[in-house]
Amino acid sequence: MGEAERVSGVILKNYSGFYYVQTADNTIYECKLRGKIKDQIVTGDRVIITPLLQGKGVLENLEIRDNLLYRPKIANVDLLLIVMAYDQPAPSLSLLDRLIMLANYNHLKPIIILNKSDLKAHENTNLILDYYPRAGFKVITVSAYKQINLNFIDEVIKDKIAVMAGPSGVGKSSLLNALSGKVDIKTQTVSSKIGRGRHTTRHVELYPLENGGWLADTPGFSVLDMPVIKSFELSKYFPDFEPYFSRCRFSNCLHNQEIECGVKQAVADGIILSSRYQNYLQMLQEVIQKERCYK
Numbered sequence: 001m002g003e004a005e006r007v008s009g010v011i012l013k014n015y016s017g018f019y020y021v022q023t024a025d026n027t028i029y030e031c032k033l034r035g036k037i038k039d040q041i042v043t044g045d046r047v048i049i050t051p052l053l054q055g056k057g058v059l060e061n062l063e064i065r066d067n068l069l070y071r072p073k074i075a076n077v078d079l080l081l082i083v084m085a086y087d088q089p090a091p092s093l094s095l096l097d098r099l100i101m102l103a104n105y106n107h108l109k110p111i112i113i114l115n116k117s118d119l120k121a122h123e124n125t126n127l128i129l130d131y132y133p134r135a136g137f138k139v140i141t142v143s144a145y146k147q148i149n150l151n152f153i154d155e156v157i158k159d160k161i162a163v164m165a166g167p168s169g170v171g172k173s174s175l176l177n178a179l180s181g182k183v184d185i186k187t188q189t190v191s192s193k194i195g196r197g198r199h200t201t202r203h204v205e206l207y208p209l210e211n212g213g214w215l216a217d218t219p220g221f222s223v224l225d226m227p228v229i230k231s232f233e234l235s236k237y238f239p240d241f242e243p244y245f246s247r248c249r250f251s252n253c254l255h256n257q258e259i260e261c262g263v264k265q266a267v268a269d270g271i272i273l274s275s276r277y278q279n280y281l282q283m284l285q286e287v288i289q290k291e292r293c294y295k
């Protein structure tokens with residue numbers, strides 16, 4: 001018998017010494033590492049394997065990564081699905097704006113998912129529905145519970161790797177269950193939660209979706225600290241502010257105390273959502289503090 005064909009695949013998870021690799025024909029192989037590989041292999045990595053009998057395989061090589069997120073540790077992520085609920089819990093605009101900033105900083109495309117569309121919209125939900133699509137963000141309203149509009153999420157994820165982020169109880173695990181159809185991921189009722197930071201979901205695993213593409217249910221960006229950047233760079237991660245930069249008098253305007261600021265004018269004119277600008281100022285303070293520490 002000749003040498004087995006090598007094929008490429010994606011790491012779905014790494015569990016007790018085995019790597020679970022999905023190949024183009026949708027087979028999942030349980031792989032051991034070929035001894036010589038030195039790189040750490042993480043979920044999302046594209047790899048080359050040699051399939052053996054009975055779903056086993058040998059992981060031969062790691063292909064070049066597009067990117068690597070550290071928390072959770074996952075490679076080649078394209079999209080950040082920022083999940084909020086119509087209500088229960090009410091959407092947090094500050095968390096939303098922070099996650100959008102972090103997605104842009106990490107070169108991930110942010111997609112806003114408003115789940116629980118079967119409930120009456122909270123006023124913050126109406127603000128999101130009104131402002132964010134106008135500001136150039138993709139907003140998808142769904143109900144995991146009533147299976148409404150889930151195909152829109154399938155369409156954006158197609159052939160891409162997406163991770164979810166959002167507060168506890170918005171329905172991330174429920175969405176993954178509804179989208180993947182095959183896997184049973186633990187969900188938890190809001191009322192049974194005790195305090196903050198208790199997550200049902202801890203491991204990093206990619207779930208293949210029916211139409212292609214992968215979704216990870218993880219605590220998402222568990223670290224929401226601002227990155228170490230120059231304070232005047234922060235606003236470049238606010239794409240909806242950008243059209244107004246040319247009207248700022250100073251080229252390194254922080255859009256804070258300066259006179260003649262296009263961004264502040266756009267807020268005053270009701271073009272930029274004022275909560276979004278307030279959240280920018282909050283993040284700016286954190287960036288400035290970090291800037292001082294790292295000087």
Ligand SMILES: Nc1nc2c(ncn2[C@@H]2O[C@H](COP(=O)(O)OP(=O)(O)OP(=O)(O)O)[C@@H](O)[C@H]2O)c(=O)[nH]1
Binds near residue numbers: 168200
């Ligand atoms: N009304 C309604 N409730 C939903 C919907 N989707 C999820 N829920 C409920 O919301 C609660 C929380 O859902 P989960 O899927 O556990 O939420 P999660 O975002 O994964 O929460 P963590 O894992 O704690 O981060 C559960 O009681 C779900 O049944 C929906 O579309 N409509």
Ligand SMILES: [Mg+2]
Binds near residue numbers: 174201
């Ligand atoms: Mg969950």
Ligand SMILES: [Zn+2]
Binds near residue numbers: 248249255
């Ligand atoms: Zn300005």
